[in-house]
Amino acid sequence: MRVFVVNSGSSSIKYQLVDAESENVVLSGLLERIGQPGGDAVDHVDGMRVVLERLGDHAASIVAVGHRVVHGGSAFTAPTVIDDEVEAAIEQISTLAPLHNPANLAGIRAARLAMPDVPHVAVFDTAFHQSMPAAASTYAIDRAVALDHGIRRYGFHGTSHEFVARRAARLLDRSLESLKLIVLHLGNGSSAAAIDAGRSIDTSMGLTPLQGLVMGTRSGDIDPGALLHLLRAGLSIAEVDALLNSRSGLLGLTGSGDMRDVEAAVEAGDADAALALEVWAHRIRHYVGAYLAQLGGLDALVFTAGIGENSPELRARALDGLAHLGLGVDADRNAVRSRDARVISSEGAPVSVLVVPTNEELAIAQAASALVG
Numbered sequence: 001m002r003v004f005v006v007n008s009g010s011s012s013i014k015y016q017l018v019d020a021e022s023e024n025v026v027l028s029g030l031l032e033r034i035g036q037p038g039g040d041a042v043d044h045v046d047g048m049r050v051v052l053e054r055l056g057d058h059a060a061s062i063v064a065v066g067h068r069v070v071h072g073g074s075a076f077t078a079p080t081v082i083d084d085e086v087e088a089a090i091e092q093i094s095t096l097a098p099l100h101n102p103a104n105l106a107g108i109r110a111a112r113l114a115m116p117d118v119p120h121v122a123v124f125d126t127a128f129h130q131s132m133p134a135a136a137s138t139y140a141i142d143r144a145v146a147l148d149h150g151i152r153r154y155g156f157h158g159t160s161h162e163f164v165a166r167r168a169a170r171l172l173d174r175s176l177e178s179l180k181l182i183v184l185h186l187g188n189g190s191s192a193a194a195i196d197a198g199r200s201i202d203t204s205m206g207l208t209p210l211q212g213l214v215m216g217t218r219s220g221d222i223d224p225g226a227l228l229h230l231l232r233a234g235l236s237i238a239e240v241d242a243l244l245n246s247r248s249g250l251l252g253l254t255g256s257g258d259m260r261d262v263e264a265a266v267e268a269g270d271a272d273a274a275l276a277l278e279v280w281a282h283r284i285r286h287y288v289g290a291y292l293a294q295l296g297g298l299d300a301l302v303f304t305a306g307i308g309e310n311s312p313e314l315r316a317r318a319l320d321g322l323a324h325l326g327l328g329v330d331a332d333r334n335a336v337r338s339r340d341a342r343v344i345s346s347e348g349a350p351v352s353v354l355v356v357p358t359n360e361e362l363a364i365a366q367a368a369s370a371l372v373g
């Protein structure tokens, strides 16, 4: 069951050929600067032609193509086989994700042209969170305005949260249905999710991937009044957009959006970097506390993504002061560096704390193969 996984950006195509059963990556690659001088392709259609050339004889082994799609709106609650109608629906949802969905769609259209004989499956970042109760997904604004503009919490990183939740259950040798979980996806983009019996009941990202935790370059939570204030002060919409999406988060607070730089700066005695880490951890604890309350108990807290998988110091820091809630790491177990899923809380701790590496490409491949298989 080889699935070709495509993650199409506005000027890039990332791809992987994955064996969904053995979980082996047969081949992977990246086209960059599409449509730019000296780039790998003139457009996405040309890009897919290049990709097919690179695939060579492997192309014949592909049983499905899995496409990462950022926003599925309220329409898509699960991976979906793509036909013209689904394409049109993804296009319609583009108003909610103007940077991402058109780029994803360009990849879908090009890949369907290049590989017309296999099913193409859209796997949505938002789909897993469609199980959230209305109490969690509803913003308290005029109902008619919200409905007209599709304004509600959708949540993102769903493919990762679901994959990590399943792996966590396997590691604990428990059924997913029996578990209350908090997953902290801490990477360049970051989000938290509360997962009860395998269903997302709350998550920190919202209408867009801007809400919630402190990220590499995104602000996360901020009073919407601050936006109005900046607009009234004369900043343009584009300037406010760039400020919050591209010049905020760790980058805004320290000058670098890369957590390794921030940690190095703290080591060197930089006060801004020290504050940035405090804000980062404070925000994480804010959501952990909230989700404990929403879940009404907790079996395991799971760290994943670049920071969550690789930084023992920051995992410890994120849970600092939460021992009274049964949450903490065992120093020796936390210090172990490994690519495998593992428990890092002490033996017999009231709440298990885990590190579970995420793998969105594999998750997309498995979702696609399950759907067409």
Ligand code: AMP
Binding pocket: 186, 187, 188, 189, 216, 257, 258, 259, 260, 261, 263, 305, 306, 307, 310, 311
């Ligand atoms: P991701 O978006 O999941 O690839 O995660 C990227 C983030 O993980 C960046 O902020 C990296 O600085 C961070 N990261 C990767 N390795 C480490 C590490 N060993 N310690 C701290 N942060 C790390």
